[in-house]
Amino acid sequence: xxxxxxxxxxVSLGNNGPQVTPLGxxxxxxxxxxFWDYGKEYNENQVREAFQASxxxxxxxxxxxxxxxxxxxxxxxxxxARESDIPVAIATKYFPFPWRIFRNAVTDALTxxxxxxxxxxxxxxxxxxxxxFFMNQETLMDAxxxxxxxxxxxxxxxxxxxxxxxxxxxxxxxxxxxxLASNQxxxxxxxxxxxxxxxWDTAQELGxxxxxxxxxxxxxxxxxxxxxxxxxxxxxxxxxxxxSGLQKISPVTNCLRQLAEKHQKxxxxxxxxWLVSRGAIPIPGAKNAEQAKQNxxxxxxxxxxxxxxxxxxxxxxxxR
Numbered sequence: 607x608x609x610x611x612x613x614x615x616x617v618s619l620g621n622n623g624p625q626v627t628p629l630g631x632x633x634x635x636x637x638x639x640x641f642w643d644y645g646k647e648y649n650e651n652q653v654r655e656a657f658q659a660s661x662x663x664x665x666x667x668x669x670x671x672x673x674x675x676x677x678x679x680x681x682x683x684x685x686x687a688r689e690s691d692i693p694v695a696i697a698t699k700y701f702p703f704p705w706r707i708f709r710n711a712v713t714d715a716l717t718x719x720x721x722x723x724x725x726x727x728x729x730x731x732x733x734x735x736x737x738x739f740f741m742n743q744e745t746l747m748d749a750x751x752x753x754x755x756x757x758x759x760x761x762x763x764x765x766x767x768x769x770x771x772x773x774x775x776x777x778x779x780x781x782x783x784x785x786l787a788s789n790q791x792x793x794x795x796x797x798x799x800x801x802x803x804x805x806w807d808t809a810q811e812l813g814x815x816x817x818x819x820x821x822x823x824x825x826x827x828x829x830x831x832x833x834x835x836x837x838x839x840x841x842x843x844x845x846x847x848x849x850s851g852l853q854k855i856s857p858v859t860n861c862l863r864q865l866a867e868k869h870q871k872x873x874x875x876x877x878x879x880w881l882v883s884r885g886a887i888p889i890p891g892a893k894n895a896e897q898a899k900q901n902x903x904x905x906x907x908x909x910x911x912x913x914x915x916x917x918x919x920x921x922x923x924x925x926r
Contacts, residue, residue, distance in 0.1 A: 620787030630667030637678025663902030769804030
């Protein structure tokens with residue numbers, strides 16, 4: 607059993623980009639009442655404790671977006687960062703709303719995000735999705751490259767971009783001497799499509815870092831769902847959380863349990879470590895300190911080659 611850490615304490619976003627921790631925290635649920643139960647099941651006190659627990663455990667990358675909680679997530683992350691004695695790396699996202707037609711929309715949106723975050727610059731600014739019907743890719747990428755030159759962002763990233771869209775963004779930025787640092791996509795043992803649709807291979811070719819959202823498949827990889835529960839919200843209507851759905855993914859969850867026992871970790875920590883070992887940066891959510899501590903337990907050790915091969919085989923049906 608390999609229990610020594612071979613994962614560096616920081617990794618680069620893209621080639622020679624900002625240095626960040628190999629595991630981050632996704633903050634969609636912080637301040638969001640539309641998709642999450644913020645203000646009911648948990649509140650600012652709990653997410654502040656999640657922030658503090660993450661930082662104390664050495665996890666200092668926080669991913670947010672202007673649309674999360676209609677700006678509330680950014681406000682909370684910025685507030686907590688100012689309260690912290692330990693520097694953190696904040697990544698946020700620009701949303702290509704239909705009314706954002708001209709390049710100054712990027713400048714204005716970034717200005718508003720920085721104000722909510724209470725900072726003058728951030729390591730990573732990402733395009734939330736490849737919606738270029740109103741503002742074309744050339745205008746968008748030129749505006750982002752200009753903000754790199756202005757020093758308000760260190761690196762440009764994209765999110766939910768296909769292999770072709772990622773290549774086009776890379777080529778446009780390259781004209782301005784700016785690399786494409788990252789592509790944030792859904793990636794987990796139960797969602798490995800990026801390995802078969804060209805995204806992973808293209809990212810490796812271009813030196814683009816993959817940031818993995820939903821790395822625990824909405825909790826399916828934590829081992830806490832057995833089919834006896836009655837999930838609420840979106841999970842309540844998702845067939846994957848019903849007994850038949852859980853039975854279908856049992857080869858993966860059983861493998862995670864076995865490896866968790868072997869390494870004296872939790873299934874979730876094994877699932878996150880699998881992503882880290884592949885070179886992706888997972889950004890699981892954390893609504894409280896306990897969840898943050900559990901996530902941080904994915905670092906400080908590494909699955910060996912045999913372990914990763916077992917997980918690869920068990921999760922092979924989710925390559926497509």
